[in-house]
Amino acid sequence: MDKEKMFTLSQVAPHKSKQDCWIIINGRVLDVTKFVEEHPGGEEVLIESAGKDATKDFEYIGHSKAAKNLLLKYQIGYLQGYKIQDDDNLDTDSFKEPIKAKEMEAFVIKEDPKPNYLLFVEYFLPFLAVAFYLYYRYLTGALQL
Numbered sequence: 001m002d003k004e005k006m007f008t009l010s011q012v013a014p015h016k017s018k019q020d021c022w023i024i025i026n027g028r029v030l031d032v033t034k035f036v037e038e039h040p041g042g043e044e045v046l047i048e049s050a051g052k053d054a055t056k057d058f059e060y061i062g063h064s065k066a067a068k069n070l071l072l073k074y075q076i077g078y079l080q081g082y083k084i085q086d087d088d089n090l091d092t093d094s095f096k097e098p099i100k101a102k103e104m105e106a107f108v109i110k111e112d113p114k115p116n117y118l119l120f121v122e123y124f125l126p127f128l129a130v131a132f133y134l135y136y137r138y139l140t141g142a143l144q145l
């Protein structure tokens with residue numbers, strides 16, 4: 001099916017039953033009729049959102065990355081006026097794949113800015129320097145004897 005077809009809200013609205021269930025999420029128009037019974041969150045919530053924009057509810061639940069990738073599988077087009085983004089042309093076969101790192105960059109929590117080797121330099125190295133110095137003094141002292 002052509003996933004780039006444009007729909008208006010009134011074209012989506014009539015598809016609001018369990019047997020014919022369309023939902024809009026983030027500007028994507030999805031035909032989730034075949035998914036209604038499989039939805040881990042229950043079929044009622046999907047049927048309640050059928051024919052409407054359910055972006056807020058979908059985001060509020062905090063759906064997983066896997067759930068977000070599923071959106072691509074059921075996408076049949078876009079809501080009119082929605083700007084098509086680069087990642088919208090992903091191959092549907094790749095919907096099970098994790099979202100590419102590039103796309104997730106903005107969401108990745110950056111690592112602790114103070115890496116482990118800095119801890120080593122800060123705490124262990126001065127200790128090591130003192131130990132070496134004392135050892136050196138001990139050796140030279142021992143040699144003088």
Ligand code: HEM
Nearest residue numbers: 023032040041045049054057058061063064066067070071
């Ligand atoms: C149509 C697109 C949707 C898809 C593909 C989808 C997919 C999923 C998936 C895969 C899960 C399992 C948990 C996870 O992976 O996050 C899930 C859970 C759930 N979903 Fe959805 N969902 C959709 C829409 C919605 C909507 C519109 C609502 C609410 C109005 C909703 C409510 C829930 C709830 C309540 C759970 C259970 C969360 C839990 O047990 O912690 N889902 N959904």
